[in-house]
Amino acid sequence: MQLKKKDILDIESLSVEEINLILDTAEGMKEISERPIKKVPTLRGKTIVLFFHEPSTRTKVSFDIAAKRLSADSISISASSSSMVKGETLIDTAKNLEAMNPDIIVMRHSEGGAAQLMAKNVRASVINGGDGRHAHPTQALLDMMSARQKLGTLQGKKIAIIGDIAHSRVARSNAVGFSKMGANVVLAGPPTMIPKGVETYGADVTWDMDEAVSDADIIMMLRIQKERQENFLFSTVREYSRYYGLTEKRVKRAKKDVLIMHPGPMNRGVEISDEVADGPYSIILEQVTNGVAVRMALFYLLAGGSRDGDTD
Amino acid sequence: MAIRISGGTVLDPGRISGQYDLLIDQGVILKILEPGAPFEGVEIEKTIDAKGMLVTPGLIDMHVHLREPGFEYKETIETGCRAAVRGGFTAVCSMPNTRPVNDNRQVTEYIIQKAKDAGFARVYPAAAISTLSKGQALCEYGDLKDAGAVALTDDGLPVANGQLMRRALEYAKGFGLPIISHCEDMELAAGGCMNEGPVATRLGLPGIPNISESLMVQRDIGLAELTGGRIHIAHVSTRESVAAIRDAKKRGVNVTAETAPHYFTLTDERVMDYDTSAKMNPPLRSEDDRQAIRDGLADGTLDVIATDHAPHSPLEKNVEFSQAANGIVGLETSFPLSLRLVAENVLTLEDLIRKMSVNPAVVLGVPCGIFEGAVADIAILDLETEYVLDGNDLWSKSKNTPFGGMTLKGRAVATLVGGHVVYEI
Numbered sequence: 097m098q099l100k101k102k103d104i105l106d107i108e109s110l111s112v113e114e115i116n117l118i119l120d121t122a123e124g125m126k127e128i129s130e131r132p133i134k135k136v137p138t139l140r141g142k143t144i145v146l147f148f149h150e151p152s153t154r155t156k157v158s159f160d161i162a163a164k165r166l167s168a169d170s171i172s173i174s175a176s177s178s179s180m181v182k183g184e185t186l187i188d189t190a191k192n193l194e195a196m197n198p199d200i201i202v203m204r205h206s207e208g209g210a211a212q213l214m215a216k217n218v219r220a221s222v223i224n225g226g227d228g229r230h231a232h233p234t235q236a237l238l239d240m241m242s243a244r245q246k247l248g249t250l251q252g253k254k255i256a257i258i259g260d261i262a263h264s265r266v267a268r269s270n271a272v273g274f275s276k277m278g279a280n281v282v283l284a285g286p287p288t289m290i291p292k293g294v295e296t297y298g299a300d301v302t303w304d305m306d307e308a309v310s311d312a313d314i315i316m317m318l319r320i321q322k323e324r325q326e327n328f329l330f331s332t333v334r335e336y337s338r339y340y341g342l343t344e345k346r347v348k349r350a351k352k353d354v355l356i357m358h359p360g361p362m363n364r365g366v367e368i369s370d371e372v373a374d375g376p377y378s379i380i381l382e383q384v385t386n387g388v389a390v391r392m393a394l395f396y397l398l399a400g401g402s403r404d405g406d407t408d
Numbered sequence: 409m410a411i412r413i414s415g416g417t418v419l420d421p422g423r424i425s426g427q428y429d430l431l432i433d434q435g436v437i438l439k440i441l442e443p444g445a446p447f448e449g450v451e452i453e454k455t456i457d458a459k460g461m462l463v464t465p466g467l468i469d470m471h472v473h474l475r476e477p478g479f480e481y482k483e484t485i486e487t488g489c490r491a492a493v494r495g496g497f498t499a500v501c502s503m504p505n506t507r508p509v510n511d512n513r514q515v516t517e518y519i520i521q522k523a524k525d526a527g528f529a530r531v532y533p534a535a536a537i538s539t540l541s542k543g544q545a546l547c548e549y550g551d552l553k554d555a556g557a558v559a560l561t562d563d564g565l566p567v568a569n570g571q572l573m574r575r576a577l578e579y580a581k582g583f584g585l586p587i588i589s590h591c592e593d594m595e596l597a598a599g600g601c602m603n604e605g606p607v608a609t610r611l612g613l614p615g616i617p618n619i620s621e622s623l624m625v626q627r628d629i630g631l632a633e634l635t636g637g638r639i640h641i642a643h644v645s646t647r648e649s650v651a652a653i654r655d656a657k658k659r660g661v662n663v664t665a666e667t668a669p670h671y672f673t674l675t676d677e678r679v680m681d682y683d684t685s686a687k688m689n690p691p692l693r694s695e696d697d698r699q700a701i702r703d704g705l706a707d708g709t710l711d712v713i714a715t716d717h718a719p720h721s722p723l724e725k726n727v728e729f730s731q732a733a734n735g736i737v738g739l740e741t742s743f744p745l746s747l748r749l750v751a752e753n754v755l756t757l758e759d760l761i762r763k764m765s766v767n768p769a770v771v772l773g774v775p776c777g778i779f780e781g782a783v784a785d786i787a788i789l790d791l792e793t794e795y796v797l798d799g800n801d802l803w804s805k806s807k808n809t810p811f812g813g814m815t816l817k818g819r820a821v822a823t824l825v826g827g828h829v830v831y832e833i
Contacts, residue, residue: 108610185723186727205728207731208729209611209613209682209730213727213728227612228612229614230613262609268612291609291615292605293607296606296609296610327598
C-alpha cells in the first residue's frame, strides 16, 4: 500500500489504513536510528524545507534529524530569519519557496489553517508541524505509535487527555487519532479549558481528573501555559496543580501498567510531578525517539523514496 | 426626456400594487396609468418594457462600506455606486470608517459630492458617533446633519463606553438622527475570528460567542428606553439578539434592526477549509441562529435587510484566516439572496420589498415610494431568471463574496435614479 496523499495537514483526513501504514513504516525506520552510522541514502537529492514560523526546538530538531538520516537536504527557515518579518505574505513566501523546487515543506505556524493555505499554494508536499490550536498530526502519530508499541493495539483502550483542551492542537489531533483507532478518549480539564462543541470529537468530557484517569490505559498530560492565567482560564498555578496535576496518587487510580505521556516541554511540579515524569510508567522520552521515526516515515512515504535507494 | 415603464407589476408596499404603467418626467413620477393607457402632453423618448417584471421603489441598502476616502484600492464611491444600481439599489447609506473618518462636515460633503459626480446611486452618509470613532468625544451632530448625514454610527469600532452611548442617544435625539449600533462587547469577543462552536473547535480557531453581540444589544435597548433616543441595531446575527429586540418592541421601545443576507443564508459550516471569503464580523453563526434570523424577519422583529457590503482586496483576504479582514461584498447579491425568503415562505414579496426599501427609508428619514410627484427612484426587478454567480464578474471593485458558484434567481434589469436610467441590463 502506498500513501496517496500530497500533504499531511491533520489527522481527520487520514484513514485508519493510512495511519497504520505510517506507523508500520515508522517501526521499520526505528532501526536506522540505532545503527552506528545512522544514515541511509533513501532520500538523497530530495530537498526538505523546515519552515518554522513559531518557536520550536524539539519538533524542529526531530524533523531535521529525520531528514538527515534519510540523506535528504534539509534547510531551516525560522520566523525571525524569514522575509515575513519584512512584510511578505505567507502566500508569497510559499511561492518563493516553491520556485526553488523543494520536495517537502514542513510548516509550523501560530495560526490555525496556515498549513492548508501553504498546501494550496505549492506543488511540494506539506507536513503540518503544528498550526495554531488546530492540529499537530505528527505529534498524534508518534503518540499513537508509542502507545501501540506498548499495548499492541489501541482498540478498546482508555486514554485520558488532561489539561487545556481548548488551546491544544496536540489534544485535538490525539482525540481524533485515538478515536479513529478504536480507543476511548476522555478529555479532562477545568470548564474554562473545554472548547464549545467538543462533543463532536466523540470523546467523553469531564472536569474531574480523578474520574478521567480511573482505569485509564494511557494518561496524556498537556503543558499548561502560565500566560493563560491572564485570560482568566485558571486561578493560580498552585490550584491548577492540585486539581489537574498528575501525581503518583492519581496514577494509582489508573490501570496497573498505565502509560504516562507528555508532548513536552513539561512544567515539572505543575501538570506532572517529578516522580511521575521520571517514574516507571513514563514513556515520555520514547515518544521523542518515536517522533524521529514517524517523521522519517512521512518523508519516505511522501517523497516517494524508491526501494532502490536502500541498496544504493 | 420622458420615460414610460410599461407592462410591469408595480409594488410599493402599503401604497400601490397592481398592473400599471409609470410615466416619468423631469426626475419625478408624473403619472401612474392603467396599462397601455394613452397620455398626452409629454413626448415619450424611451419606453422600458417591464412585462413580467416587478416595478418597485428603488431599493435602499442602509449599511454599506464605500471605502472612499482613504481605501480606494478596495472600492470607490463610483465603483460602489455602480455595483449598487446593478443590484437594484438607488440609494445606500455609507459607513463612516473611512480614512479620514467621516466625523466632520468636510468628509460628509466630500462623499455626497463624489456620489453626485459619479451619477449612479444616491449616497446618504452615516457619520461617526464619536470623534475618530474612538469613543471619547461626541461629534458635531448638528453640523453633520446640516451637511447631509442621515445617521450616526461607530460601525466597526463599537462604543464600549455606556455613558457615551447614553449621551449620544440623547444628543442625537435633539437633531432627529438615529444611532446605528454595531453591537459587540470586545472583551467577550476576545480576539475571536469566527463563531464560537463546534466548527471553530475543529478548525482550532478562536471563537466569538453570541453573547458578545446580544449583551450589547440589550445595553443599547436599555439606553434607548432610558433616553427615548432612536436606536437601530446593525447586522443582527444571533438568536439572543432577535429575542431581545422582539421583547423590546413589545414594550414599545424605539428600536429598529437589520440583518444581512449572509446571516439568513449561510452558517459557520461555510468557514470549513478556512475560507476567508466567509469571514465577517459578526461571524456566520449556527443553524439555530440562522433559523432565528429568518423567524425575526418573518414576524417583523427585523425591519431591514442591509448587506454590510464590505469590499476588501485580495491583499487582505488571501492570508491566514485569523489575519484576514472581516467582510464580504453584498450589493449585487442582496436581492436574489433575499428573494429566496419569498420562495421559502419566510416573507411575502411585499414584506421583502418593504424591508429593502420602505423600512430603511423610514429609519434614515429619506424619501421612498411610488406615487405621482415622487422622485423617480425605481427598481425594475426580474424575479425569474436563474444564473450561476461568477464572483469575478461583480462590478464592485472587490470580489470577496462567499456566494460565487451559487445558483441565484432574480436580478435588477433596470434602475432609475432621479428619473435617469443609471442601469439597464
